[in-house]
Amino acid sequence: MSKTPVHTAGPVGKTSTERAxxxxxxxxxxxxxxxxxxxxxxxxALAEFCERGYAATRLDDVAKRAGVAKGTIYLNFRDKExxxxxxxxxxxxxxxxxxxxxxPQEMPTRLIVEAFAHKFIREVYGTERRHVxxxxxxxxxxxxxxxxxxxxxxxxRAVGRMRALLERGLARGEIADRTLIDHPQxxxxxxxxxxxxxxxxxxxxPLDIEGLVKAHLDIxxxxxxxx
Amino acid sequence: MSKTPVHTAGPVGKTSTERAxxxxxxxxxxxxxxxxxxxxxxxxALAEFCERGYAATRLDDVAKRAGVAKGTIYLNFRDKExxxxxxxxxxxxxxxxxxxxxxPQEMPTRLIVEAFAHKFIREVYGTERRHVxxxxxxxxxxxxxxxxxxxxxxxxRAVGRMRALLERGLARGEIADRTLIDHPQxxxxxxxxxxxxxxxxxxxxPLDIEGLVKAHLDIxxxxxxxx
Amino acid sequence: MSKTPVHTAGPVGKTSTERAxxxxxxxxxxxxxxxxxxxxxxxxALAEFCERGYAATRLDDVAKRAGVAKGTIYLNFRDKExxxxxxxxxxxxxxxxxxxxxxPQEMPTRLIVEAFAHKFIREVYGTERRHVxxxxxxxxxxxxxxxxxxxxxxxxRAVGRMRALLERGLARGEIADRTLIDHPQxxxxxxxxxxxxxxxxxxxxPLDIEGLVKAHLDIxxxxxxxx
Amino acid sequence: MSKTPVHTAGPVGKTSTERAxxxxxxxxxxxxxxxxxxxxxxxxALAEFCERGYAATRLDDVAKRAGVAKGTIYLNFRDKExxxxxxxxxxxxxxxxxxxxxxPQEMPTRLIVEAFAHKFIREVYGTERRHVxxxxxxxxxxxxxxxxxxxxxxxxRAVGRMRALLERGLARGEIADRTLIDHPQxxxxxxxxxxxxxxxxxxxxPLDIEGLVKAHLDIxxxxxxxx
DNA sequence: CATGAATGAGCATTCATTCAT
DNA sequence: AATGAATGAATGCTCATTCAT
Numbered sequence: 001m002s003k004t005p006v007h008t009a010g011p012v013g014k015t016s017t018e019r020a021x022x023x024x025x026x027x028x029x030x031x032x033x034x035x036x037x038x039x040x041x042x043x044x045a046l047a048e049f050c051e052r053g054y055a056a057t058r059l060d061d062v063a064k065r066a067g068v069a070k071g072t073i074y075l076n077f078r079d080k081e082x083x084x085x086x087x088x089x090x091x092x093x094x095x096x097x098x099x100x101x102x103x104p105q106e107m108p109t110r111l112i113v114e115a116f117a118h119k120f121i122r123e124v125y126g127t128e129r130r131h132v133x134x135x136x137x138x139x140x141x142x143x144x145x146x147x148x149x150x151x152x153x154x155x156x157r158a159v160g161r162m163r164a165l166l167e168r169g170l171a172r173g174e175i176a177d178r179t180l181i182d183h184p185q186x187x188x189x190x191x192x193x194x195x196x197x198x199x200x201x202x203x204x205x206p207l208d209i210e211g212l213v214k215a216h217l218d219i220x221x222x223x224x225x226x227x
Numbered sequence: 228m229s230k231t232p233v234h235t236a237g238p239v240g241k242t243s244t245e246r247a248x249x250x251x252x253x254x255x256x257x258x259x260x261x262x263x264x265x266x267x268x269x270x271x272a273l274a275e276f277c278e279r280g281y282a283a284t285r286l287d288d289v290a291k292r293a294g295v296a297k298g299t300i301y302l303n304f305r306d307k308e309x310x311x312x313x314x315x316x317x318x319x320x321x322x323x324x325x326x327x328x329x330x331p332q333e334m335p336t337r338l339i340v341e342a343f344a345h346k347f348i349r350e351v352y353g354t355e356r357r358h359v360x361x362x363x364x365x366x367x368x369x370x371x372x373x374x375x376x377x378x379x380x381x382x383x384r385a386v387g388r389m390r391a392l393l394e395r396g397l398a399r400g401e402i403a404d405r406t407l408i409d410h411p412q413x414x415x416x417x418x419x420x421x422x423x424x425x426x427x428x429x430x431x432x433p434l435d436i437e438g439l440v441k442a443h444l445d446i447x448x449x450x451x452x453x454x
Numbered sequence: 455m456s457k458t459p460v461h462t463a464g465p466v467g468k469t470s471t472e473r474a475x476x477x478x479x480x481x482x483x484x485x486x487x488x489x490x491x492x493x494x495x496x497x498x499a500l501a502e503f504c505e506r507g508y509a510a511t512r513l514d515d516v517a518k519r520a521g522v523a524k525g526t527i528y529l530n531f532r533d534k535e536x537x538x539x540x541x542x543x544x545x546x547x548x549x550x551x552x553x554x555x556x557x558p559q560e561m562p563t564r565l566i567v568e569a570f571a572h573k574f575i576r577e578v579y580g581t582e583r584r585h586v587x588x589x590x591x592x593x594x595x596x597x598x599x600x601x602x603x604x605x606x607x608x609x610x611r612a613v614g615r616m617r618a619l620l621e622r623g624l625a626r627g628e629i630a631d632r633t634l635i636d637h638p639q640x641x642x643x644x645x646x647x648x649x650x651x652x653x654x655x656x657x658x659x660p661l662d663i664e665g666l667v668k669a670h671l672d673i674x675x676x677x678x679x680x681x
Numbered sequence: 682m683s684k685t686p687v688h689t690a691g692p693v694g695k696t697s698t699e700r701a702x703x704x705x706x707x708x709x710x711x712x713x714x715x716x717x718x719x720x721x722x723x724x725x726a727l728a729e730f731c732e733r734g735y736a737a738t739r740l741d742d743v744a745k746r747a748g749v750a751k752g753t754i755y756l757n758f759r760d761k762e763x764x765x766x767x768x769x770x771x772x773x774x775x776x777x778x779x780x781x782x783x784x785p786q787e788m789p790t791r792l793i794v795e796a797f798a799h800k801f802i803r804e805v806y807g808t809e810r811r812h813v814x815x816x817x818x819x820x821x822x823x824x825x826x827x828x829x830x831x832x833x834x835x836x837x838r839a840v841g842r843m844r845a846l847l848e849r850g851l852a853r854g855e856i857a858d859r860t861l862i863d864h865p866q867x868x869x870x871x872x873x874x875x876x877x878x879x880x881x882x883x884x885x886x887p888l889d890i891e892g893l894v895k896a897h898l899d900i901x902x903x904x905x906x907x908x
Numbered sequence: 909c910a911t912g913a914a915t916g917a918g919c920a921t922t923c924a925t926t927c928a929t
Numbered sequence: 930a931a932t933g934a935a936t937g938a939a940t941g942c943t944c945a946t947t948c949a950t
Contacts, residue, residue, distance in 0.1 A: 034909075053369060055282030058944065069911040071947080080945065138365045140427040142280060147427045155428065177450070183442040185424065185434070186417055193416040196423075200367040200374045201382065207412070215410040219446060223404070257929060261934065286920065296936040298922080307920070488930075507823060509736030512923065523932040525926080534924065592819045594881040596734060601881045609882065631904070637896040639888070643874040644867060650877075651866070654821040654828045655836065661866070669864040673900060677858070711950060715913065740941065750915045752943080761941070 038076045040066040046087050050131035054084055054139045084139075085146055091132040095123060096154055109169030110221040113162075113187065117213050120191050125198070125209065134195050159184050180220065190216045265303045267293040273314050277358035281311055281366045311366075312373055318359040322350060323381055330388075336396030337448040340389075340414065344440050347418055352425070352436065361426050364419070386411050407447065417443045492530045494520040500541050504585035508538055508593045538593075539600055545586040549577060550608055557615075563623030564675040567616075567641065571667050574645050579652070579663065588653050591646070613638050634674065644670045719757045721747040727768050731812035735765055735820045765820075766827055772813040776804060777834055784842075790850030791902040794843075794868065798894050801872050806879070806890065815880050818873070840865050861901065871897045 044065035048057045059080060063070040077083040103112050124130055140147040162184040169175040180186060190212060197207055271293035275284045286307055290297040304310040330339050351357055367374035389411040396402040407413060417439060424434055498519035502511045513534060517524040531537040557566050578584055594601040616638040623629040634640060644666060651661055725747035729738045740761055744751040758764040784793050805811055821828035843865040850856040861867060871893060878888055 030909080037910090053280070053282060053366075055280060056369065059946090060944070063912090070945090071911055072909085074946070075909070134368075137423050137427065139280070141278075141361075142283065144430075148431065151428050151431055156432070179442045179445050179450075183435075183439045185420060185439065186443055186446065189417040189420040190413055192420050192423060193412060196364050196419055197412070200364065201378050204375065204378060205383070208410075212410050212412065215406045216413055218406050219413065223406070257934075260928095264935085285918085287918095297920090298936055299934080301921070302934065484930075491931090507734070507736060507820075509734060510823065513925090514923070517933095524924090525932055526930085528925070529930070591877050591881065593734070595732075595815075596737070602885065605882050605885055610886070633896045633899050633904070637889075637893045639874060639878065639893065640871055640897055640900065643871040646877055647866060647870040647873045650818050650873060654818065655832050658829065658832055659837070662864075666864050666866065669860045670867055672860050673867065677860070711913075718914085739939085741939095751941090752915055753913080755942070756913065 037066070037068050037072060041068060041073055041076060041083070042087055042090070045083050046091065046128060046132070049084060049087065049135055050128070054135075054142070059083075081143075085143065085149075088132055088135060088146060089149060091129055092150070092154060095129065096157070103165055103168075109165060109172070109174045110217065112165060113220070114217055117191070117217065121209060121213060125191075125194060130195060130198070134199050137192070137196070158188070162187055175221075187220065264293070264295050264299060268295060268300055268303060268310070269314055269317075272310050273318070273355060273358065276311060276314065276362055277355075281307075281362075281369070286310075308370075312370065315359055315363055315373060316376065318356055319363075319377070319381060322356065323384070330392055330395075336392060336399070336401045337444065339392060340447070341444055344418070344444065348436060348440060352418075352421060357422060357425065361422050364423070385415070389414055402448075414447065491520070491522050491526060495522060495527055495530060495537070496541055496544070499537050500545065500582060500586070503538060503541065503589060504582075508589075508596070513537075535597075539597065539603075542586055542590055542600060543603060545583055546590075546604070546608060549583065550611070557619055557622075563619060563626070563628045564671065566619060567674070568671055571645070571671065575663060575667060579645075579648060584649060584652070588649050591650070612642070616641055629675075641674065718747070718749050718753060722749060722754055722757060722764070723768055723771075726764050727772070727809060727812065730765060730768065730816055731809075735761075735816075735823070740764075762824075766824065769813055769817055769827060770830065772810055773831070773835060776810065777838070781838075784846055784849075790846060790853070790855045791898065793846060794901070795898055798872070798898065802890060802894060806872075806875060811876060811879070815876050818877070839869070843868055856902075868901065 041062065045057070045062045047065060048062050051057075057080075059070060059073055062083075063073055066073075073083065077086060107115075124133060136146065136150050140150070163181055166175060166181045166184060170178065170181065175181075194207055194209060194212065197205075268289065272284070272289045275289050275292060278284075284307075286297060286300055289310075290300055293300075300310065304313060334342075351360055363373065363377050367377070390408055393402060393408045393411060397405065397408065402408075421434055421436060421439065424432075495516065499511070499516045502516050502519060505511075511534075513524060513527055516537075517527055520527075527537065531540060561569075578587055590600065590604050594604070617635055620629060620635045620638060624632065624635060629635075648661055648663060648666065651659075722743065726738070726743045729743050729746060732738075738761075740754055741751060743764075744754055747754075754764065758767060788796075805814055817827065817831050821831070844862055847856060847862045847865065851859065851862065856862075875888055875890060875893065878886075
């Protein structure tokens, strides 16, 4: 029922245990340094890809930002595309992983969805993953394998979970009918929207995210007494 | 009360009356041919931009696809960016224009929103404009002036209209509370989602658009007796 | 002893009798209009070539400046190079022509040279021919036929005349020795210099042309009592 | 009294110690190779610019001639214009530098001017700098900053030196009057002329440079007993 | 391993020249 | 004759990738 392995559509590359530290402590083992360098590249590449998109990102800039030589990138990633895919895939892993845990038995459906929404706001919208998610939407059409990977590992599973959750809610009388069960995408639609909206219009028209999410849940499940 | 002029952020270029026909009918006037060529360029560019995104599109390919020489593009558009913006702006004009018409007095709020949704499905999702809309979401962050143009002319106005409509619905007792009025973006969120979803996952997981829209409306306004 | 024909190194094109008049008088004969157009092209081309040099001049700009269509240039000149050569050659004809007249018997050598210098100042340095002369110096190396044409028709003849004149001056006791006769180029060296200097440094260091020429003659022939 | 710094109008770039050798000796250090390549580019660019002028020179040809890839040019120079300016500026530095040394006290004025003239003949006219000087005259009008740089660093200073020298000659009774002092440009006019003449007419009418210079000095200072 | 100089295919843009109207 | 839209070869510049050090 869990531990479903992540489908890897393409080469994912090696992972590293250590977060990139800019500080260059003198007496570090080779492996450590190497891992740090790799992480620095990933972080720099993420930033650049987010700012400019895939095609417009220059590996030169990535290297500069990471503080490594351009050649070093090629020691860790086959090419630009592999670097891109790696980033998109690994950044989403921590979000995917906990999804396999079954929902707590006691909690009302609405609260579970609410928790899910807040988790999304906190851990995706509120972090760099927000940009990664946008990259997937943005570059997906040109990287079908990436889109598929994401669909298989994230979307499909999330939709399945959501449906199961709603089914349970229906059984427990917390949900009136099958409308939402048949179209669980409607639950997440506003989340995709705030990612897009944020990227496009944040400057002139910032969204009240909290209010929006609460309103969404109120509409889906009926007005709540307390948030 | 209407006829708000379209804010033009940049140069929009000349329009042409005739749709591009690949066939080269012999007895055509200069101006006609020229317009046809221009249209062919626009069509070809749209296709290429959709397939590859802005940065990865080669004007060489656009020219080839349009059946014109590369230089001809520059007779009609200042540069690649102008071509891109022109496409994005002009393709959306026919969608924007009718938006200023006030909603029919008699029609119930739900029906108006429903009509709006179906119009979107028919005229945007069901046409090439679907790709244009995706391009706006996709490339917008790198073309702030474009995003702003779109926001001022489409989003802002649409949101305003929607809010006014809902306000009227509230006054007429068709809507229970202000939840949706405060967050009219929730009305359109699924529409943005289907655009993205369609581009990314259509192959593995096609959406039941009609059903989704109906479900969305049912959730917003309560189950309808008939669609 | 005179009327030596002008050696034409390359194609020179047709000449026209009428100066370009911008005004478009309605009832003019075809031939007249055509000639006016041709002259307008020549004038415009001269201005553009002077401002930008041969390679950087666009025929588009020439046409615009002349108020004709681009194609019209090709009705009058085989190509860009022919237009260029035509200009350089014809502009200098009026300067070359009178050179064949023998010097007045009575006039002292110094006065003849002085008259020549002032004529140069007046008719070359003081007119657009100044730029033509610069173009010859500037673009000559890349148009050997042009350089040769100019050498045969202007330089060679001018040097010969000058030498003959000086020879006469020696015979008449107006000149002390053969120094200048052996290097008549020294007579014209300052004239070449002021053309170049004017083009490069006029802004920061304008030359006192009159004073310079007088000083030059004073040095060549001894201080004059009156200018 | 000397060491006036060279006004640098634009970026001058790095210098390299080694002359470009086409031969690829195997055991050379990176920096050395790089410098050699840079020098090869400069040499090739100089040759091309001289043959064709600025606008008509193709960087492709420069690269081919230098035996490097096109991209390598851009590792050393921002763009075509920077390459051009760099060449013109650096080639003239060795000529400018010694100009600040005060003239030897003992030497007669004529001999100093003579030495200057011969130095010019030897180090400019007799070397590639001859072409550089022509490029300055040729392209100056289209590169005002270049013309100004050259004026400030070379012409202005040279004219000042010359005037001071002549002033001293006047004080010492070696010069009869102020004619030349007021127009020191007359001293260098023949040098500009021989550069131009050489570029245009050398084939049909080579100049006797030595004789010309001697004649010039004879005219300026009176016939010398011995050269 | 790490570096970064070198490479060269790739692309946007320009402009002399042609030719249908 | 005159026009100017169309052409496409030419060219400056970029940037992913390689490889000698």
